[in-house]
Amino acid sequence: MTTTVPLPVPAFPRRLPAAEPQTPYEQYVYAYPHQKAYRLLEDGPLLSDLWSAERLDALSLYVHVPFCEMRCGFCNLFTRTGAPEDVTRDFLGTLERQARVTRRALEARGEEIRFPLAAFGGGTPTYLTAAELTRLCDICEHVMGADLKTSSWSVETSPATATADRIAVLAERGATRLSIGVQSFIDEEARAAVRPQKREEVEVALARLKAAGFPILNIDLIYGIEGQTERTFKVSLDAALAWEPEEVYLYPLYVRPLTGLSGRHAATPEDWNEQRLRLYRYGRDHLLSAGYEQTSMRVFRRVGTAALEDTDGSGISEYNQQAGMVGLGVGARSFTGELHYTTDYAVAVPEVRRIIDDYIATPTARFERARWAFRMDGGERRRMYVLQHLLESTGLRVADYERRFTTRFKDDFARELDALLGKNWLREQAGTLALTPEGMAWADAVGPMFFSSRVRDEMSSYRDR
Template sequence: MEQKQWGVYVHIPFCRQKCFYCDFPSFAGRERYMKEYIRALCQEIEVRGSSYVRRWGNPATIYIGGGTPSALPAALMEQLLLAIGNVFCIAGEEVEFTVECNPGTVDAAYLAMMHAHGVNRLSFGVQSFDDELLRRIGRIHTGEQAVQAAVMARAVGFSNISIDLMYGLPGQSMAELKAGVEQALSLQPAHISIYGLQLEEGTAFARLQEMGKLDLPTDEDTEAMYDYMTEVLPANGYERYEISNFARPGFASRHNLSYWQDLPYLGLGAAAHSYLEGQRWEAETEIPAYIDLIKSGQSPFKLEEPATRAIAMEEFAFLALRTTAGISRQRFEQKFGCSFDSVYQQAVQRLCDKGFLVDDGDAVYLTKLGMKYGNWAFEEFLLF
């Protein structure tokens, strides 16, 4: 058996309500499929999960995302966790086992059940603690529910808790943002993620923007929000390890780091993506079609268009640059069989001259300014 560092992603495509900014493959009003979906998903975990355990050993990380995994009734979540536990060894803290949760869908009993079945990390999609702002962006929880969810999680035994916050939201003021950050810090989570609003095609917010009905902060205000968050979080003990992610020492998300470090992962469930042996795969997105494929013993996955060598180099660079560790020259050469400088020397020099990049000889990584204007920096790593 080849021992390999790899991860598992499990997709739950259900939501109580679709957030107005969300373009993820998730669906509201499909609860009628939940039982059949979990049955099919457990079957896929048994077949495909077992296959990779036999080949590579146990995964280092497991991540249940969505959608809203905690929208599953407790009995179905328990069924899923039992199936995962039957295939993957999840005892102790060796495997980082994360579940995404909406604060409005959990209670103490639900959280305790997950903890009892090996989940050791929770990621709460809080976004804001301001009730009016939450309503405006389509979230189903309140600020008080977010506070209570974190308190309950700690009470039932979770020490690794992450909170997501958003900035640049419609009608959001700097005062509201600061109040939210202060509330998050008071809860002392191990990890905080910050995301600026992106208007994605096909979302409710994108349609409102097209109609001129979306009251967004100015670019200057959004930039000030970003500057505030990237200064106050490190000042309070949260080390920045990726453009949008901050953690107390020892609590960086190992699963997300595996994406940025070009490590393989197995995706399970409808719309899940896999990255295996240098190839990217995508599962059937529609829930009924996914269930039918699993029932009939067919693979729900199709191979995405194979990446050219140039695209593979670009992806490697983009992903690594998101982290504070940056691009390792040694890892680049090991993967592509050529020196990093033979491909990117001029791009690196241009970015260093602009103050966007640091080159220490072993690696190149973004400066604080480079992280702020990451998209401009990434453009330099495109190979035409």
């Protein structure tokens, strides 16, 4: 195998710390930097050059399916509702063209290519018909070379689209984790979140998933819905637990610009923050007492459940960003050590439709280069590493950080460290820095404290569309 030469690590740039957190719910940090920090490159690099220094036998494949049957009131994901058959057909055709170009770029070095990890996200991948899901799996296997039968492979679904024929395809092709967005088992709360569904439909979908025997069933719930109380939240928690899922994710409700709930939430920010914190603590304690362990602010895994394995055996985390991720489909991101790249991004319905149409019409040769991107440097790689570890319950091993970057963590992040220790949001024990229970409750405020000035400036200048 070719020896990978480490990228140079420039001196770490100093900056003033982020302002004192005013809310526990500043931003959900699932990858760094956020897509709003990406910009269009005039002459983007060739993918073959970008991937020439990456390890190719431990890649992860991510496919973004930008379609849903409905847009929930809280949703700001890159997705289109009600796409007709000709659009999904043409999308898959373009995705196959993109996959062929990407595969050639990966093969340029002449080394073995393996995908131990795979994920279909969106959107709702099961918006595709059973036949379309079969074609998508064929593209991943026959074009990209992924062995889905042996990969750890996650798929997102919804109650309305978890039909018997779709689930049968995923089970037969070897999916190992199915995640279903339920949000609430109470019909009135679902309507308040602008998610028109009936509990009966949810239960039928869960029965199908359970019967299919996927190794990991994950159920997503939301707290902070208007009118939601500990009593009503317990109804949803207990309804989810009745299905004995291997994982339960608890998401705080966010109301973002250009979403269905924007401007409709009646509670004052102070009251709403208090409600969400109260419900978070209740849900956390309820799941812990039911035999689950907390691995991050959102993730609870049943004790004894094997995590979906990653390439080094440490397990998939909620923070799903890692070097070596190859993204396919409009809205998918790819991560190399030097560059993070994707396609154009928007939330507003007209812009999303335009971007999907543009993707479908993209000339094949254009897929040879990265276009919308963010260039990483030593400082940004440090911040990404910190967020990947500090937001997880296992914490950050200081020695690992300093061995990787050859600088002292306490020097690089002295102000952030002092602030977190001063608030009792962080503890240091046996060389590991980990969030305290209260720090974990404020994880969506802790994460942004480590954003660079460069990323903050790019995000603030992004125009929501």
